[in-house]
Amino acid sequence: MDSLKITRTQHSKLKGVDFNNLGFGTTFSDHMLVCDYKHGQWGKAEILPFQSISLMPSAKIFHYGQSIFEGMKAYKDQDENTWLFRPEENFKRLNKSAKRLAIPELSKAVFFEGLKALLKLDNAWIPNAPGSSLYIRPIIFATGDGFHASPADAYRFLIATAPSGPYFSGQVKVLIEQTYSRSANGGVGFAKAGGNYAAQFYPTQLAIEKGYNQVIWTDDTTHEYIEEAGAMNIFIRINDTLITGPTSDRILDGVTRKSIIDIAKSEGIPVEVRKFKVSEVINASQKGSLKEMFGAGTAAVVSPISAYGFKGKDFELPVIENPYASLIKKRITSIQTNKSDDPFGWRFKV
Numbered sequence: 279m280d281s282l283k284i285t286r287t288q289h290s291k292l293k294g295v296d297f298n299n300l301g302f303g304t305t306f307s308d309h310m311l312v313c314d315y316k317h318g319q320w321g322k323a324e325i326l327p328f329q330s331i332s333l334m335p336s337a338k339i340f341h342y343g344q345s346i347f348e349g350m351k352a353y354k355d356q357d358e359n360t361w362l363f364r365p366e367e368n369f370k371r372l373n374k375s376a377k378r379l380a381i382p383e384l385s386k387a388v389f390f391e392g393l394k395a396l397l398k399l400d401n402a403w404i405p406n407a408p409g410s411s412l413y414i415r416p417i418i419f420a421t422g423d424g425f426h427a428s429p430a431d432a433y434r435f436l437i438a439t440a441p442s443g444p445y446f447s448g449q450v451k452v453l454i455e456q457t458y459s460r461s462a463n464g465g466v467g468f469a470k471a472g473g474n475y476a477a478q479f480y481p482t483q484l485a486i487e488k489g490y491n492q493v494i495w496t497d498d499t500t501h502e503y504i505e506e507a508g509a510m511n512i513f514i515r516i517n518d519t520l521i522t523g524p525t526s527d528r529i530l531d532g533v534t535r536k537s538i539i540d541i542a543k544s545e546g547i548p549v550e551v552r553k554f555k556v557s558e559v560i561n562a563s564q565k566g567s568l569k570e571m572f573g574a575g576t577a578a579v580v581s582p583i584s585a586y587g588f589k590g591k592d593f594e595l596p597v598i599e600n601p602y603a604s605l606i607k608k609r610i611t612s613i614q615t616n617k618s619d620d621p622f623g624w625r626f627k628v
């Protein structure tokens with residue numbers, strides 16, 4: 279790729295940031311990467327100061343929701359080296375999402391050279407406190423305009439980053455959804471399409487009104503099978519076995535999910551990737567064999583669930599010693615932050 283044009287900010291916000299009190303995705307770094315697609319091809323990427331974007335009211339992103347995103351993190355180790363975790367997986371998934379939304383696919387060079395240049399320029403924005411990281415948001419959205427319901431002829435690829443503190447989810451109480459669906463066969467549930475999340479908000483609000491924090495999505499046809507936990511993959515532990523559903527049209531292929539499967543196997547934990555029913559979970563709860571339930575995703579790595587509700591009844595998860603969730607989180611974050619060796623070759627040095 280040709281050398282990237284960089285326009286540095288004249289007003290760095292870095293000094294005003296309290297790195298000891300970072301939220302999650304609420305403070306934004308000084309720069310962003312942008313690359314536009316027009317006349318049938320992706321142009322040159324450039325780095326600009328983080329700023330607002332001007333679009334026509336007729337831009338198709340507003341009307342037809344042609345937009346996708348990725349979520350990844352950069353970590354700093356004690357020697358100030360910068361690391362990414364399995365970024366190739368995010369690149370591949372971005373293009374998988376692009377294809378499903380009729381968005382032109384992006385070249386690997388634009389993604390990786392752009393991301394590396396951005397991380398070098400905004401290196402001081404990557405926190406190194408334990409649990410902190412630079413959250414990275416690559417997005418592609420339709421900038422081309424017209425009211426005609428067809429794919430746009432212009433798009434923007436953009437990467438924005440946000441220094442973020444540890445993601446504390448607290449005691450998560452979830453509601454097993456019996457009415458709404460996150461995704462359907464033949465749909466876009468496997469893609470990180472912006473609209474998937476908009477469609478989750480209302481059912482999630484209803485669950486919050488009932489005293490829960492999050493929704494557990496079930497299959498759209500029968501609502502009998504457990505599929506995901508909010509915008510995370512889900513794992514349950516029955517006795518000593520870790521179980522998660524197989525990826526499909528409806529279940530997103532999470533990088534954290536597949537990393538957990540590999541780590542659990544390497545720890546000698548029995549892992550089953552298979553469909554599982556709400557009834558199996560409830561039976562296990564009643565017998566006392568349901569030991570753990572947790573969400574898995576880049577933001578929190580693992581997010582333990584303390585209780586779940588189903589048809590008006592609440593079921594508590596037991597408090598156990600040495601949960602898999604803690605062991606797995608520790609192993610993954612140690613690899614991510616270069617605190618342990620990396621037997622799987624997942625770390626990527628920037």
Ligand SMILES: *Cc1c(COP(=O)(O)O)cnc(C)c1O
Binds near residue numbers: 509530574576
């Ligand atoms: C992003 C996402 C996940 C988690 O994917 P990671 O690659 O682990 O961050 C799981 N489910 C849904 C619906 C998602 O959007």
